[in-house]
Amino acid sequence: MKKSLALLTTSALSLSLVLAGCGGDATGEAKDPGTADKGVVNVYNWGVYIDESVLEDFEAETGIKVNYDTFESNESMYGVLKNDGASYDVVIPSDYMISRMIEEDMLEPLNFDNIPNFADIDPALKNPDYDPENQYSVPYMWGLLGVIYNTSMVDETPTSWDIMFDEDYAGQILMFNNSRDAIGVALKQLGYSYNTTDEAQIKEAVDLLIQQKPLVQSYVMDEIFEKMQSGSAAIGAYYYGDYLTMAEVNPDLAFCLPEEGTNLYVDAMCIPKSAENKENAEIFINYMCSTAAGLKNCEEIWYSSPLLSVREELDPEVSGDPYAYPDESILANCESFKNLPAETLALYDSEWTRLMLASN
Amino acid sequence: MKNKWLAAPYVVWMAIFVVAPLILVVVFAFTGQDGSVTLDNFSNMGTYVPAFWHSFGLAIAATLICILIGYPLAYFLSREKLMVRKVAMMLIMLPMWMNFLLRTYAWMSILDDNGLINQFLSSIGFFNVWNAIFGTNIQFFHMINTQGAIVLGMVYNFLPFMVLPIFSVIDKIDPKVIEAAQDLGASSSMVFRKVIFPLSLPGVLSGVTMVFIPSVSTFALSRLLGGGKTLLLGDLIEMQFLGNAYNPHLGSAIALVMMVIVLVMMAIMNRFGEGEEGVAVL
Amino acid sequence: MKNHRIPSRVFTILVYLFLYAPIVLLIVFSFNATKSNRVWGGFSLDWYVELFHNSRLLGALRTTIILSVLAAFIATLLGTAAAIGFYSMRRRARTICLSVNNIPLTNADIITGVSMMLLFVFAIGVFNDSFLSDLLGVRWRTGFGTLLIAHITFNAPYVILSVMPKLRQLDPNVYEAAQDLGASGLYAFRKVILPEIMPGVLNGLIIAFTMSIDDFVISYFTKGSGVTTLAVEIYTAVKKPVTPEINALSTLMFIFVFVLLLTVNIRQARQETASARRKAKLNPGQ
Numbered sequence: 001m002k003k004s005l006a007l008l009t010t011s012a013l014s015l016s017l018v019l020a021g022c023g024g025d026a027t028g029e030a031k032d033p034g035t036a037d038k039g040v041v042n043v044y045n046w047g048v049y050i051d052e053s054v055l056e057d058f059e060a061e062t063g064i065k066v067n068y069d070t071f072e073s074n075e076s077m078y079g080v081l082k083n084d085g086a087s088y089d090v091v092i093p094s095d096y097m098i099s100r101m102i103e104e105d106m107l108e109p110l111n112f113d114n115i116p117n118f119a120d121i122d123p124a125l126k127n128p129d130y131d132p133e134n135q136y137s138v139p140y141m142w143g144l145l146g147v148i149y150n151t152s153m154v155d156e157t158p159t160s161w162d163i164m165f166d167e168d169y170a171g172q173i174l175m176f177n178n179s180r181d182a183i184g185v186a187l188k189q190l191g192y193s194y195n196t197t198d199e200a201q202i203k204e205a206v207d208l209l210i211q212q213k214p215l216v217q218s219y220v221m222d223e224i225f226e227k228m229q230s231g232s233a234a235i236g237a238y239y240y241g242d243y244l245t246m247a248e249v250n251p252d253l254a255f256c257l258p259e260e261g262t263n264l265y266v267d268a269m270c271i272p273k274s275a276e277n278k279e280n281a282e283i284f285i286n287y288m289c290s291t292a293a294g295l296k297n298c299e300e301i302w303y304s305s306p307l308l309s310v311r312e313e314l315d316p317e318v319s320g321d322p323y324a325y326p327d328e329s330i331l332a333n334c335e336s337f338k339n340l341p342a343e344t345l346a347l348y349d350s351e352w353t354r355l356m357l358a359s360n
Numbered sequence: 361m362k363n364k365w366l367a368a369p370y371v372v373w374m375a376i377f378v379v380a381p382l383i384l385v386v387v388f389a390f391t392g393q394d395g396s397v398t399l400d401n402f403s404n405m406g407t408y409v410p411a412f413w414h415s416f417g418l419a420i421a422a423t424l425i426c427i428l429i430g431y432p433l434a435y436f437l438s439r440e441k442l443m444v445r446k447v448a449m450m451l452i453m454l455p456m457w458m459n460f461l462l463r464t465y466a467w468m469s470i471l472d473d474n475g476l477i478n479q480f481l482s483s484i485g486f487f488n489v490w491n492a493i494f495g496t497n498i499q500f501f502h503m504i505n506t507q508g509a510i511v512l513g514m515v516y517n518f519l520p521f522m523v524l525p526i527f528s529v530i531d532k533i534d535p536k537v538i539e540a541a542q543d544l545g546a547s548s549s550m551v552f553r554k555v556i557f558p559l560s561l562p563g564v565l566s567g568v569t570m571v572f573i574p575s576v577s578t579f580a581l582s583r584l585l586g587g588g589k590t591l592l593l594g595d596l597i598e599m600q601f602l603g604n605a606y607n608p609h610l611g612s613a614i615a616l617v618m619m620v621i622v623l624v625m626m627a628i629m630n631r632f633g634e635g636e637e638g639v640a641v642l
Numbered sequence: 643m644k645n646h647r648i649p650s651r652v653f654t655i656l657v658y659l660f661l662y663a664p665i666v667l668l669i670v671f672s673f674n675a676t677k678s679n680r681v682w683g684g685f686s687l688d689w690y691v692e693l694f695h696n697s698r699l700l701g702a703l704r705t706t707i708i709l710s711v712l713a714a715f716i717a718t719l720l721g722t723a724a725a726i727g728f729y730s731m732r733r734r735a736r737t738i739c740l741s742v743n744n745i746p747l748t749n750a751d752i753i754t755g756v757s758m759m760l761l762f763v764f765a766i767g768v769f770n771d772s773f774l775s776d777l778l779g780v781r782w783r784t785g786f787g788t789l790l791i792a793h794i795t796f797n798a799p800y801v802i803l804s805v806m807p808k809l810r811q812l813d814p815n816v817y818e819a820a821q822d823l824g825a826s827g828l829y830a831f832r833k834v835i836l837p838e839i840m841p842g843v844l845n846g847l848i849i850a851f852t853m854s855i856d857d858f859v860i861s862y863f864t865k866g867s868g869v870t871t872l873a874v875e876i877y878t879a880v881k882k883p884v885t886p887e888i889n890a891l892s893t894l895m896f897i898f899v900f901v902l903l904l905t906v907n908i909r910q911a912r913q914e915t916a917s918a919r920r921k922a923k924l925n926p927g928q
Contacts, residue, residue, distance in 0.1 A: 040868070042867050042868045044867070047878065047881065047882050048882050048883065052698070056697075067867070067868040067869075068698070069867060069868070069870065070878055072881060073604060075603070075604040075605070075606070076602060076603050076604060078606060079601065079602050079603060079604075079605075079606035080602055080867075082606055083601075083602075083759070083763050083784075086783070086784055086866050086867040087781075087783045087866075087867050087868070088867050171502065177583075177588050177604075178604055179604055179605075213589065216587075216589065217505055217587055218505050218586075218587025218588055218589060219587065219588035219589065220587075220588070221881060222881050222882045222883070223881050223882075225882065225883040226882075226883055226884060229883070230472075230474065230678065230680060231474060232472055232473060232474060276781060276783075349604075349605040349607070350407075352604065352605065353407065353408075353591075353596075353599075353605065354407070356588075356591040356595075357407070357408070357410040357411055357591050358410075359410070360589050360590070363726065363727065363730055364727045364728075364730040364731045364735075365727065366723040366724065366726045366727035366730075367723065367724045367726075367727020367728050367730075367731065367739065368727065369720060369723065369724070370720050370721065370723065370724030370727070370798060370802075371724070371727075371739065373720065373794075373795070373798070374739075374742050374743065376761075377758065377761070377791060377792075377795040378742060378745050378746060378795060379742065379745075380761055381754075381757030381758050381760060381761040382745070382757050384757060384760040384761055384764060385753070385756070385757045385760060388760060429657060432650070432653060433653070433654060433657050436650040436651075436653065436654050437654065442911055442914060442915055442918075443908070443911045443912070443915065446907045446908070446910065446911040447904070447907060447908065447911070448654075450903050450904065450907045451658065451661075452661070453852075453903075454896075454899065454900060454903065455661055455662070455665060456852060456856050457852070457855070457856070457895060457896055457899040457900075458665055458668070458892050458895070458896045459856070459858070459872065459873050459876050459892060460856070460858065461858060461873065461876050461877050461880055462668060462876055462880070462888065462889075462892055463664045463665060463668070464664075464880075465679075465880045466663075466664030466665070466667045466668050466679070467664055468679075469667065469671075469679040469680045470663065470664065470667065472680070474680070475680060476667070476680065479680075516660070516661070516664075519657075519661070520661075569748065573748065573749075573750050574750065574751065576750070577750030577751065577752045577753065579752060579859070580858075580877065583881075584880065594750075594752050597752055597756060598752070601756050601759065601863065602862075602863070608756075608760065611756065612756070612760070615752070615753050615756060615757075618750070618753075619749065619750070619753055622750070626748070
């Protein structure tokens with residue numbers, strides 16, 4: 001027993017020392033002591049939403065170490081930030097969540113002098129509704145929501161949200177695992193606004209989702225990649241950029257922009273009040289707005305870039321993609337999420353629980 | 361070596377990091393988001409009855425299956441040679457060294473509609489035979505994203521916690537007791553019923569505790585194997601702290617109710633036998 | 643007699659198959675040439691190469707090992723001292739202490755996790771709003787520190803439960819005899835008590851280390867920002883497209899522990915068999 005223990009601990013310790021060595025090399029600190037120890041920046045982003053080599057480039061260029069964590073929905077990110085204990089320097093929520101965080105005084109105004117690359121942002125995305133004076137946020141990526149389906153499993157060519165509720169595809173439908181997006185799908189199917197505060201409409205939408213529940217294979221977020229790529233599921237609602245990523249793996253996949261209208265979203269970089277490395281955070285935000293970083297990210301995740309220079313550099317096939325960079329006719333039929341009043345948010349929570357508790 | 365003061369640091373540690381957190385859970389459960397004292401968190405508990413129902417139902421099923429598999433296994437192993445016993449027990453513990461989420465994740469690719477089991481069955485033409493016999497038209501068995509898959513995940517993950525305590529109790533039974541019973545003319549089934557089984561009950565009881573509690577409070581399993589369609593208590597609590605509906609007060613209340621129900625169940629169960637305070641030994 | 647064993651052997655083998663099927667699957671697919679966990683695309687070592695470039699995963703592994711080693715050692719020190727202390731207490735005080743000690747063991751992990759999270763968030767809030775924070779110029783955050791505290795808290799009870807039985811087996815006269823012969827208290831402890839309880843202490847240490855490595859739920863709730871353990875990292879990763887590097891890493895860890903435990907156990911079993919034989923020879927009556 002004694003010997004086994006000695007073995008176990010010495011090997012564990014030596015392994016950790018070896019790894020300590022590896023880690024140091026990987027971040028480039030060992031190579032260039034001049035740029036070392038510029039502190040850290042704690043970044044909190046969506047999962048599968050970056051080219052991770054951009055983080056290494058950033059570390060090599062600035063000497064700032066990036067601690068990178070991911071979340072899977074705006075709501076879970078909000079929960080984590082509400083806990084006083086966590087401290088992130090850069091977070092990347094979506095539009096409606098940003099306006100909620102502004103209202104609740106959770107965000108720090110940005111110093112745009114430190115973010116010169118902001119000039120490259122598409123003017124159409126500046127001073128948005130969620131941040132009217134553009135004090136708190138710098139757009140990271142944007143895009144459209146739609147239905148992804150597998151052409152080898154779906155015979156028709158869907159044009160509307162109906163397909164998500166079609167009994168022919170029972171057990172093959174993937175639905176959002178977060179309240180705002182899931183209820184949003186049902187609201188559009190019923191012809192209502194995403195931003196309705198009418199209790200009856202929201203309840204009707206959730207009733208529809210409860211009816212849909214037996215048809216749903218599973219409620220997912222980023223698990224959808226695996227399930228759609230492998231052909232485990234036939235239909236799912238997700239983002240256009242992610243559809244492009246999935247289609248690289250499984251060419252049978254196709255995308256439909258539902259005729260009832262869909263969600264146009266912007267995810268933007270913000271600095272929470274609890275940030276401890278505000279300067280590094282601004283350096284990071286500025287770096288993410290550089291053409292090189294923007295292009296790398298764009299070619300990895302295929303979301304629509306807010307950076308004009310990136311759009312020019314992109315393959316014309318991509319920048320000319322009507323769903324990636326939609327024109328007025330498409331945009332006219334899109335609606336963005338807005339922050340909802342507190343009562344409605346509470347209703348969303350309780351209605352979401354009602355759906356989750358409903359029997360299959 | 362009578363030095364009770366040696367316990368002082370740990371007693372302080374427990375007061376701060378074991379007792380105080382539980383008191384905080386109680387405080388949170390009886391206050392609202394605005395900090396006022398309220399019973400609101402409990403008055404809505406009726407809404408969550410289905411989550412309690414599912415969690416306790418699935419956990420009880422998993423615990424029973426663990427007994428059905430774990431008891432015979434522990435019994436069979438206890439009759440093996442010392443070397444075999446040692447290695448077998450080590451092999452029971454070993455899977456713990458591969459992260460449980462990862463092993464659960466592997467089950468997803470095994471159970472999936474186009475997963476390994478179904479791939480295998482269809483490659484040997486099993487479904488043709490099946491369809492011919494039963495007049496059905498199936499291409500696969502649907503196993504993933506069901507409550508059965510969640511129970512499988514629980515059994516898989518917590519079975520070692522049933523086997524170990526039962527094994528260590530049976531292993532300690534003095535062979536002389538068994539010999540004595542045999543000398544007195546007991547058949548081998550009688551020896552089992554009258555001697556081994558009663559003596560092994562404490563092991564079963566601690567096994568039940570060690571399987572039931574993690575099963576009833578599990579989170580992530582439902583998400584991975586159940587397709588997120590069955591909301592279990594663990595998921596519900598997680599949702600209130602780090603998930604989709606931030607409300608630690610409600611989360612604390614649900615956690616408190618769950619804890620009380622579990623404690624009552626364990627107390628009732630332990631009245632039927634002395635639960636041994638044993639730990640799994642590597 | 644031998645034939646009787648066949649059904650039980652088959653049953654045993656089936657259970658072990660059940661336990662090891664997913665593990666074998668992960669190991670096999672860590673050598674897959676494609677990213678899939680379902681379709682075999684040929685043999686390759688790519689994911690092992692990738693693994694050593696995945697600084698994030700290696701970082702999480704490093705944190706996990708450092709955390710587990712530290713937590714296990716501190717918990718063993720704290721717990722062994724506490725076990726001796728408990729042993730010296732009056733019956734009633736000991737019962738109370740042992741029941742509190744049992745709380746983290748019997749409580750669901752998620753309750754331990756959220757309750758500690760509440761405590762940390764509360765304590766951090768109080769500290770950061772206090773003059774101390776301004777005076778020292780530090781703001782306290784959840785992170786490695788809170789993670790370590792949580793791990794020590796759930797490890798120590800295991801150490802105590804494995805040391806206590808060894809203490810009960812002690813002959814109290816031996817310690818007094820040593821003192822009567824002129825040994826100082828500490829010396830007598832080191833030379834007489836410690837060797838006797840050492841197997842329990844080591845066993846506790848190993849259990850603590852294993853528990854730390856394997857823990858996901860409590861770490862998930864107490865880790866805070868900027869630090870991540872392997873288990874939490876895997877939880878984030880299993881919700882994303884497959885990352886076979888994780889299969890590769892787990893395979894390496896698994897094989898490492900497997901070989902280690904196998905050698906130790908076989909050697910130990912051999913020693914025990916040998917000593918049992920020797921005993922049998924010495925006392926043919928038994």
